[in-house]
Amino acid sequence: MTVSPRIGIVVTDAGFYAPEDPDQDTAPLVAALIARGARAEAVVWHDAAVDLAAFDLLVIRTPWDYPDRLDEFQAWLDRAEALTRVRNTPAVVRWNLDKHYLRQLAEAGVAVVPTAYCRTSDEARRALAAHADGGVVVKPAVSAAARDTGLFHADDPAAQALAERIIATGGVAMIQPEIPELSAGAEKALYAMSGHFSHAIAKGALLARGGGLIGGVYQENPVPVATTDAERAFADDVLRAVAAVTGGDVPLYARVDTVDSAAFGLVVIEVELIEPALNLHVAPDAVGPIADAIVEAAR
Numbered sequence: 286m287t288v289s290p291r292i293g294i295v296v297t298d299a300g301f302y303a304p305e306d307p308d309q310d311t312a313p314l315v316a317a318l319i320a321r322g323a324r325a326e327a328v329v330w331h332d333a334a335v336d337l338a339a340f341d342l343l344v345i346r347t348p349w350d351y352p353d354r355l356d357e358f359q360a361w362l363d364r365a366e367a368l369t370r371v372r373n374t375p376a377v378v379r380w381n382l383d384k385h386y387l388r389q390l391a392e393a394g395v396a397v398v399p400t401a402y403c404r405t406s407d408e409a410r411r412a413l414a415a416h417a418d419g420g421v422v423v424k425p426a427v428s429a430a431a432r433d434t435g436l437f438h439a440d441d442p443a444a445q446a447l448a449e450r451i452i453a454t455g456g457v458a459m460i461q462p463e464i465p466e467l468s469a470g471a472e473k474a475l476y477a478m479s480g481h482f483s484h485a486i487a488k489g490a491l492l493a494r495g496g497g498l499i500g501g502v503y504q505e506n507p508v509p510v511a512t513t514d515a516e517r518a519f520a521d522d523v524l525r526a527v528a529a530v531t532g533g534d535v536p537l538y539a540r541v542d543t544v545d546s547a548a549f550g551l552v553v554i555e556v557e558l559i560e561p562a563l564n565l566h567v568a569p570d571a572v573g574p575i576a577d578a579i580v581e582a583a584r
Contacts, residue, residue, distance in 0.1 A: 290341040290583035293328035308347045309566040317576035338368040342583040372537040381558040393526040403458040409448035412460040420463030436492040475520040478578035480535035484571040507564040
């Protein structure tokens with residue numbers, strides 16, 4: 286007799302999710318897993334009453350408060366890893382927490398947005414001066430949901446001020462040239478499960494010129510978008526590079542954020558391997574393949 290795998294979909298408490306950015310993925314995903322014979326449920330990552338060892342697999346999905354509780358989240362990863370299997374693996378999650386991973390991917394031959402990593406005010410000043418004739422994006426190396434991220438003209442004092450604020454808190458400020466296609470909303474997020482493309486989303490522009498977010502809040506506007514063979518092949522190459530750099534398998538789930546730019550060609554903006562929104566509410570055909578991949582991983 287085959288025992289149904291018990292699968293925990295890792296979330297945070299419902300009160301955290303903002304009305305403009307709700308968890309749209311967990312309910313359809315849990316339902317699809319149950320329909321496939323799994324015993325599936327949502328698991329709040331910081332709920333001490335949860336018996337993590339009772340699960341065959343924990344799938345990190347929407348613990349979107351982890352940047353506010355990073356030490357606690359890292360301790361949870363240690364505890365969960367000691368008790369059961371976690372996907373993506375804690376090793377991959379820890380690697381993906383710090384956007385210095387982009388440098389490693391670049392060294393592995395992946396085309397990424399050119400980035401200066403600044404640990405001092407002088408380094409930030411020099412990096413901004415290198416883009417004096419254009420725009421820049423300033424953001425922390427450890428962040429999520431565009432937190433402390435700004436789009437500026439390079440000579441705007443606010444750009445230096447944001448970099449210094451990031452550095453003053455012990456962080457590293459990333460300075461990248463503005464990519465006009467990205468500012469215009471041409472980013473594509475390509476999703477893959479176990480290395481197999483599932484769907485793609487365009488979420489629109491997020492950053493307001495001069496700093497902050499368009500409309501003052503983090504508000505994605507996801508819509509399904511077509512992809513080219515070249516884009517899908519590029520995402521495949523990125524995930525193979527991730528596996529090579531981390532020394533593991535291709536991640537169970539991944540979101541590869543890309544933009545095709547006049548200046549740099551097709552490049553990676555970010556690779557999200559921790560808790561990417563899957564946007565299943567606008568890509569319902571992806572629910573089944575994603576659930577299949579999770580059930581296979583659990584077995």
